[in-house]
Amino acid sequence: MLIVHEPKTEAEIADYFSFRWLLLRKPWNYPEGSEKDEYESVSEHRIVKDHKGDILACGRVHLNTPEEAQIRYIAVSDVHRRKGVGHLLMEALESVARELGAERAVTNSREASIPFFESCGFEIIDDAPNELGKLKRKQMRKTLTDKHALILHPKWCKELQLTWHERIPISEHMGIKLHQYTERTIETRASLNKNINLHGSMFAGSIYSLATLTGWGMIFLQLKQKGLSGEIVLGDASIHYHKPITMRPRALCNIESVQTKFQILEKKKKCPVSLKVEILDNEQSVAEFSGQYWVLPEKVG
Numbered sequence: 001m002l003i004v005h006e007p008k009t010e011a012e013i014a015d016y017f018s019f020r021w022l023l024l025r026k027p028w029n030y031p032e033g034s035e036k037d038e039y040e041s042v043s044e045h046r047i048v049k050d051h052k053g054d055i056l057a058c059g060r061v062h063l064n065t066p067e068e069a070q071i072r073y074i075a076v077s078d079v080h081r082r083k084g085v086g087h088l089l090m091e092a093l094e095s096v097a098r099e100l101g102a103e104r105a106v107t108n109s110r111e112a113s114i115p116f117f118e119s120c121g122f123e124i125i126d127d128a129p130n131e132l133g134k135l136k137r138k139q140m141r142k143t144l145t146d147k148h149a150l151i152l153h154p155k156w157c158k159e160l161q162l163t164w165h166e167r168i169p170i171s172e173h174m175g176i177k178l179h180q181y182t183e184r185t186i187e188t189r190a191s192l193n194k195n196i197n198l199h200g201s202m203f204a205g206s207i208y209s210l211a212t213l214t215g216w217g218m219i220f221l222q223l224k225q226k227g228l229s230g231e232i233v234l235g236d237a238s239i240h241y242h243k244p245i246t247m248r249p250r251a252l253c254n255i256e257s258v259q260t261k262f263q264i265l266e267k268k269k270k271c272p273v274s275l276k277v278e279i280l281d282n283e284q285s286v287a288e289f290s291g292q293y294w295v296l297p298e299k300v301g
């Protein structure tokens with residue numbers, strides 16, 4: 001059985017770097033130590049081990065920007081190649097990249113490993129600087145989509161995301177994204193890095209904006225579902241912050257919290273909507289928002 005594992009103990013970390021050196025530097029007569037760079041401490045490292053605890057593969061990922069993850073130092077021991085170990089490792093690193101909020105992964109691939117990265121869904125986008133002064137490389141990229149997100153009505157969801165970005169440009173700067181829509185629940189996420197305050201946690205104003213847009217988005221999608229339209233405005237709101245956000249900002253609005261009679265819009269009357277949005281840091285509930293919105297009927301003519 002193979003396990004993907006984060007090297008944690010001192011001995012494991014030493015074995016990990018030694019494996020990296022053996023496979024990626026020693027064949028070109030580079031000394032021990034040349035396998036490391038200045039990003040080790042800000043990177044996530046993974047190894048694949050067999051049932052005896054021996055390392056069969058290694059790899060690393062770090063963020064170049066909040067959107068872009070760089071994958072480096074992928075290697076599988078010679079005797080275990082072409083058995084899917086490389087793929088297993090890449091799945092794990094891509095999953096870490098998604099968890100960190102990255103939207104795309106990039107790598108500089110040696111010529112010989114281009115077919116491998118292509119098989120993982122990467123495409124060549126440019127030339128990359130040679131490695132060790134001699135190995136030709138290409139820059140490759142892959143868009144990371146969230147594998148577990150459930151998006152019903154993708155067309156409306158795309159329209160919502162575009163509407164946010166066009167009408168409220170700050171939402172794009174805050175990295176606010178629609179993550180899931182199931183007809184009963186909407187989930188949005190924001191980039192922590194783009195909304196960080198002096199204390200290393202999410203700025204309270206950004207949490208408020210995330211909650212406001214989530215409620216707004218829920219109404220937008222509910223109106224679409226009912227074949228209705230109108231201008232959505234926020235009338236009144238309150239928020240209670242219980243804990244800071246230091247990991248992954250998420251906002252959820254469930255249909256159970258939405259109180260309204262959308263049919264009023266058919267009579268061209270303005271329609272009050274009250275709802276609640278729960279703010280989470282990863283899985284932990286950290287704030288609660290109550291919003292009173294209005295949907296204004298569209299003016300005729």
Ligand SMILES: CC(C)(COP(=O)(O)OP(=O)(O)OC[C@H]1O[C@@H](n2cnc3c(N)ncnc32)[C@H](O)[C@@H]1OP(=O)(O)O)[C@@H](O)C(=O)NCCC(=O)NCCS
Nearest residue numbers: 074075076081082083084085086087109110113115116119
């Ligand atoms: C590149 C490398 C990591 C691939 O690891 P791996 O465990 O053999 O890869 P997988 O078994 O998961 O391969 C998945 C697919 O990639 C493609 N692939 C992998 N190696 C390939 C090769 N040498 N030639 C052509 N296609 C290859 C194939 O499509 C393969 O699927 P298949 O075996 O069903 O045909 C491994 O060969 C390696 O460590 N090479 C040396 C170090 C290196 O170059 N690292 C990359 C640094 S940029």
